[in-house]
Amino acid sequence: MGRYRPPRRRGSAYITPEGEAALRTELHQLWKVERPQVTHAVHEAAKNGDRSENGDYIYGKRRLREIDSRVRFLNKRLDELEVVARPPDDTSRIRFGAWVTLEDTGGEEKRWRIVGPDEFDLRAGRLSMDSPMARAMLGKGVDDEVVVHSPAGEQVFYIVDISYD
Incomplete structure (x- = not known):
C-alpha cells in the first residue's frame, strides 16, 4: 500500500530577479551538466553485467530519478512565477522585496x-x-x-x- 501524502499548500508566486536567475541556473546545471554525466555513468555501469548487485547502476538510476523530478518541478514552478523587478509605488511601507x-x-x-x-x-x-x-x-x-x-x-x-x- 502506498504512503499517502496530503497535498502541500503552494507558496506565493512572486520571486525576485536574483531568485529567478538562481532557479534557472540550477535547472541548467541539472539538465545540461549533471544529467548527461549521470546518464553516461549509468550506461557504463550497465555494461558491467548483473545490474541487481551493481551499486553504481542502482545509485545512478536513483540519482537520475531525483534529477528528473527536480527538473520537472523547476520547469513547472518557473512557468507560474511572477518576477517582481521594481519597487512598489509606496516605498514607506513594507512590501515584497523590501x-x-x-x-x-x-x-x-x-x-x-x-x-x-x-x-x-x-x-x-x-x-x-x-x-x-x-x-x-x-x-x-x-x-x-x-x-x-x-x-x-x-x-x-x-x-x-x-x-x-
Missing part, C-alpha cells in the same frame, strides 16, 4: 529581505513572504510595532528602517 531592519526588545538589530518562498535563506537574511514574521511585517511602516506569534511565545519587534536596494 529590506527591513528590525529591533527587538533587547535592542538587538537584525536586517531581513522579504522574498518569495523559493528563495528564502535565513542565514543570508532572506525571509519568505509566507512566513509568520514576514506576514506580520507586510504593510507596516517605520517605527511600527510587529508582534510575531511563535512556538517560543509572543515576540515584539520595532521597524527601524525600510529600503528597496
Whole structure:
C-alpha cells in the first residue's frame, strides 16, 4: 500500500530577479551538466553485467530519478512565477522585496529581505513572504510595532528602517 501524502499548500508566486536567475541556473546545471554525466555513468555501469548487485547502476538510476523530478518541478514552478523587478509605488511601507531592519526588545538589530518562498535563506537574511514574521511585517511602516506569534511565545519587534536596494 502506498504512503499517502496530503497535498502541500503552494507558496506565493512572486520571486525576485536574483531568485529567478538562481532557479534557472540550477535547472541548467541539472539538465545540461549533471544529467548527461549521470546518464553516461549509468550506461557504463550497465555494461558491467548483473545490474541487481551493481551499486553504481542502482545509485545512478536513483540519482537520475531525483534529477528528473527536480527538473520537472523547476520547469513547472518557473512557468507560474511572477518576477517582481521594481519597487512598489509606496516605498514607506513594507512590501515584497523590501529590506527591513528590525529591533527587538533587547535592542538587538537584525536586517531581513522579504522574498518569495523559493528563495528564502535565513542565514543570508532572506525571509519568505509566507512566513509568520514576514506576514506580520507586510504593510507596516517605520517605527511600527510587529508582534510575531511563535512556538517560543509572543515576540515584539520595532521597524527601524525600510529600503528597496
